[in-house]
Amino acid sequence: MTRIFEPHCHMFSRVTDDYLRMAAAGVKVVLEPAFWLGQPRTHVETFIDYFDTILGWERFRASQFGVHHVCTMALNPREANDDRVNDAVLEVLPRYLEKNSVVGVGEIGLDDMTPTEERCMEAQIQMAIDHGLPILIHTPHRNKRQGFIRCHEIVQASGIEMDRVLLDHGNEETVKITRDTGAVQGFSIYPHTKMSPERMVQIVLEYGVDRMVVNSACDWGVSDPLSVPKTVDLLKAAGVSEDDIDTLVWKNPVAFFGRDGRGSEDEWLTPPDMDRKKLFDGNSVLRGQDPDGDWDREPV
């Protein structure tokens, strides 16, 4: 089975069946970028609790299904515009960037392309440089091309090495820009949209797999945590080599995020401790199920 590093999924918003299905489909690692929760937070403390949850309980929850969990930390572009919280979140971020399961700064980037968003993005790229981390950039869904170019300009002005930059939510338009920059291009495959698995196959056939990653960006919206394995199946059917597929869904994200002792291929290929008798802060994923039972063969 093709091994998969899923470099963008908000598992905080997903259910245990998603973990079961993803593990069964070859997903060994999920990367959870810190993001917004669908409505604004009004206190820095709720960010802190959320950050601690994706470092703690969510990581434990993933491990209980045999999946490694890592994350990127950031003030997301959407809430960067909110003066009730933005500066206070920037202030607590440095201590989160040293946590061992934090493998990058992200999602940062632009949403409405306001001056405040740009200021927060610049400050966080500097933090990434200071803490030796790569950056995961959310590019705007509206006005994609112009937003993409602006993100790229800010990145270049910052002086961060381009091989530490992942520009996410790309498409056929943006890939033309990214190819020349040295940055990694991410593609988020959503169901019932133009950025479908079929379209991703066409992009791979045209551009190859160098400096590319694919993800589901699954969250609380209409999204599919299996969109990477589904894309893998279509790539195989289209005759793309096993080697190229492995580069796209494993080697590229592993090399990009597994740096400086923050995770490595060896670590991520060794399954996490799945002992379901273990608790996290007294809490278990079980609801009366036998910790040693084989009830996990099939999703509910």
Place this chain on the structure above:
Amino acid sequence: METGIVSLSDPRKVVEDAFISMVDPKYLDRRGEYLDRLDADGLAFLEVHFAGLPRKTARDLIDGGIVPVGDGRVDLGALRVCDLFAADLLLRLPSVDGHLEKLYFQGDAEERRMVLRALPFIESGATVCRLMAEAHRTNDEVIFESGNLDSDLVTRLLDDDAYNRVVLKCAFMAAPKERLLGWETRGNPALSEALFDFMTEREAAGRPIWPDTAAICALETSSLTERLGREADPTLQEALKRLLAEIV
């Protein structure tokens, strides 16, 4: 009191000796870097960079044994290289009051483990007891062990009630009594009876009993002999006789 003589069990000296004799010399440069940065930036440095210690030093256990530290004892063999770094840095703070708890509560599981493993080196009874209780409360085995086992903190600092709960948790987890340094000094009637109840509960469920039950109960048998006199249930009476026979 300043005597000019450094005691062999001075916590700083214990850590220093451990670095010299039990830790791979390749980590000594890194130690120098950390100490310099702590000198320059103090607590602000520690609050950000404490989390990175396991990654930037090592998670291997150090090659040590039980040594005196302060008024107590610690099993250095239970510490990882990063735990020793953490203890080293924390001992250099002018005072740990407040800071230790802040680092603990802001920390992820690995940071919490390092803070807890440093407790036997810290001479601040109230903070140490609060964090030991917190480690107990979590029901997370690694956290519980880090805060309560492999030193004599539990036998030295806890009252009977809190001590008994730790021993029962060891029985539940099947942790050997030897990991509670000084266990042989702390029997009490309530503990013996609680261990007896736990044993019979396990027997009824057909589950293994804690092998150290008899050894701990042997420290204080009055509650068991007294119970034998009034126990009406024949199965329990039988179990009491068996346990008392094992003790003698």
